Amino acid sequence: MNDLNNNRNNLGGNDDSRLEKLQKDLYSKDYQKKSLNRNQLDQKDYVLESEWKKEKEQESQKKTKPDLSDLVEEEKKRIGFFSYIMIVAVIFFIGSVSYAAFVFFGGGQTISANDVDINISGPVSVGAGEVLSLDLIIQNNNPVPIEAIDLIIEYPNGTKSADNLIDSLNRTRDRIGDIAPGAITRQTLNAALFGNEGDNKEISISVEYQVTGSNAIFSKKKLFSVILNAAPARIAVTGLREVSSGQEIEIEASIKSNSISELKNLIVTASYPFGFNFTDSNIDPAYSNNIWVIDSISPNEEKIIKIKGTITGQNEEERIFRFNTGLVSEENEREIGVVFNDYLHDVVVKKPFVGLVMNINGSTDPIVTANSGETVRAELVFSNNTNDIIRNLDLRLKLEGFILDESKVSSKDGFYRSADNTLVFNTETNPKLEQINARDELRTTFQFDMKSLINSGIDIKNPEVKITAFLEGDRISDNNVEEKINETSVKVVKVISDVFVGSYTIRDIGPFENTGPVPPVVEQETTYTLTWSVSNNSNNLENGRLTATLPQYVLWNNKVSPTSENYSYDEKTRRITWNIGNLSAGVGNTSDPREISFNVTLLPSISQVGEKPNLLRDILFTARDTFAEADIEIIGRLPNTKLSEGSAVNRHEFVVE
Secondary structure: OOOHHHHHHHHHHHHHHHHHHHHHHHHHOOOOOOOOOOOOOOOOOHHHHHHHHHHHHHHHHHHOOHHHHHHHHHHHHHHHHHHHHHHHHHHOOOOHHHHHHHHHHHOOOOHHHHHHEEEEOOOOOEOOOOEEEEEEEEEEEEOEEEEEEEEEEOOOOEEOOOOOOOOOEEEEEEEEEEEEEEEEEEEEEEOOOOOOOOOOEEEEEEEEOOOOOOOEEEEEEEEEEEEEEEOOOEEEEEEEOOEEOOOEEEEEEEEEEOOOOOEEEEEEEEEEOOEEEEEOOOOOEOOOOOOOEEEEEEOEEEEEEEEEEOOOOOOOOOEEEEEEEEEEOOOOOOOOOEEEEEEEEEEEEOOOEEEEEEEEEOOOOEEEEEEOOOEEEEEEEEEOOOEEEEEEEEEEEEOOOOOOEEEEEEEEOEEEEOOOOOOEEEEOHHHHHHHHHHOOOOEEEEEEEEHHHHHHHHOOOOOEEEEEEEEEEEEEOOOOOEEEEEEEEEEEEEEOOOEEEEEEEEOOOOOOOOOOOOOOEEEOEEEEEEEEEEEEEOEEEEEEEEEEOOOOOOEEEEEEOOOOOOOOEEEEOOOOEEEEEEEEEOOOOOOOEEEEEEEEOOOOOHHHOOOEOOOEEEEEEEEEOOOOOOEEEEOOOEEEEOOOOOOOOOOOEEEEE
C-alpha cells in the first residue's frame, strides 16, 4: 500500500494516466518485476469474545459491589464528620470544667477547705508529765459563714488528762460555735504527755464544718509536734560490776520523780539475766519477783528498790540486768503502758580462786525447797581453781531463820557455834583445810532440821533458812608471795507451806438432813454428808483445787453448801472438783478454814457386809506455793461410813444384812 502511494506520488499527471501506464507495463513483454520494500506489522492476537465477557463482568461488579477506593473515600468523609463532632464535644467539656474550676476556686462566693486556717501556738518541748498548753486560732477566710464546726483532737499514746494525770486522752471531739466570714475563734488545749526522754510526740488537730444549703462536710487538718525534754521519773541502778560465780549480789534501783505533780500507778519492771536467782527485795514485788507498782510518788520523791540474789556463770561471762519504768497499762496491770526509762546494768562473772559448792538435798541451785519438820542434808565441796597452793582455809556458814531447829545442826568436820548460829570449818576442825594443792578439791557434809509448823504451833509467814558462806584463805604463788583471798556465797532453803486437808463423814449435824438406816443395810439407801476442810499455814497459795471420785455404789445427790463455792460434778467420770483458788497464809489458823459440804447416797451390796465402805476415792489437793515457787500435791484421807462427829456406837459404820 505504501509503494502504491509512493508510485502515485511519483507519477505525473492525473490518476488515469498513471493507471494506463501501469497497465501497459504489466502487459508488456519487457516488463520486469520490481521489488518493493514492505514494512512488517506487529503480531497481536485478539480474543474478542473473552475480552467482551471480562468487560461485561467488570461492569456487572461495578453495579453489584462498590469500588474499594470509593468505599475508602466514603469512610474518610464519614470519619471526618464524627471527628468534628468529638472535637466540638471535647472543647465544650474543657470549657465547662474550666468554668466550674473558676467558679469553685476563684469565684466570689466559693467555699474551700484551704480558706480555713488553723494556727497553733505552744512550746517546742515540754517535760514528760508536765501539762502542755496549746492555743488554737481558727480563722474563716471563706465568703460565707461556716457552721456545725467539730474540733477533733487526736493525742499520742500515753497522754493523760491535765486535771488528774490519771484519765487517758486518746481522741476528743467537741462542737464549737459558728464562725462568720473573716472571723476567728480561739480554743485552748491542756494535756499531759508521757514518754521517754527525747520522744517526738505529734498531736493531730482537725476541723470539720458545713455551710448553709449544703450537706457537704469540709475538713482541715494540722499536726503539732513537741519533744519531751525530760522523763517524769528517772531511774539509776548501782551494784557490783564483777562477781564470782555463785556469789550473792545486790542491785539497787533508785526511782526519782521529775514531775511537778504527783505521779500515780508508776510501774518498775526488771528483766533478770540467765543464771540469776532472786532471793529477796526490800519492797515486796506486786507480781512475780520482778514487777513493782508504786501507787503514788510526789515531786522530787525517791523510791529505792534493793534486789538480792545469786548469780552463776562461766569465767568472763557477761550478765545484763534491764530495768524499765513507766505507767501501768490500762489493758494489763502487769505491763507498762507508757515507757519512761530503759536502763541496762551489766555484770561480769569471774571464776573464783576457790570454788565452794553447797549441794543441798541433791540440788546445787541457789534456792531449794524443803518441808517443815524435814532434815536437810548438805555437802560442801572446796576446790582450788588456781595453779598455786591455798593454805589456812577458814569457812563459816551462818544459818538464819526462825524455822531452823538450832538443836539439830551438826557436821563431823565442823563446829556449830549456837551463840551466833554459825557452823565453823577450819584447820582445827579439819586438818585437811591447812593446805589444798593446785586443782585439788575437798569434800565434807553437814545437816540441820526444820521445825514442824503444825506441831509446834508457830505462826511464821514465808519461812526460810538463809545460809551465808564466808571463805578466807592464803594463796601462795611460785615466788612465795602471799595473797589473801575472800569469797562469799549464799544459799536459801525455802519451806513449803503446811496444808491440812480434812475429809469428814457426818449424819446428824451439817447443812443437810440425812435419811436411811444406820448402820447401812444391804441394798437399802443411806445418805451421808461429806465435808472437806482445808487449812494453810505459812505461805500464800494460788490455784488451789481439791478433787475426788465417787465409787460405783455411791450416788451424787446434787446438794452442795455453801453454793457460793466454785465446784463441779462430771456425771461421766463421777468426778467432784472444788476450785478453791487462792489460799492466804493463816487460813485455818488465824482465820476459819475453807470448807465445803455435799450430800451423797450409799447403796451397799451384799459383798460389802461387815465392811466400812469408802464414800470417796482418789482425793487429791493441788496448789502453787507463791513464796517457795513450788507445786504442792497432797493425797487426802478417804472418808468412809464411820461418822466423824464421835466414836462409833454398836459398830454403826459396818454394813449389815
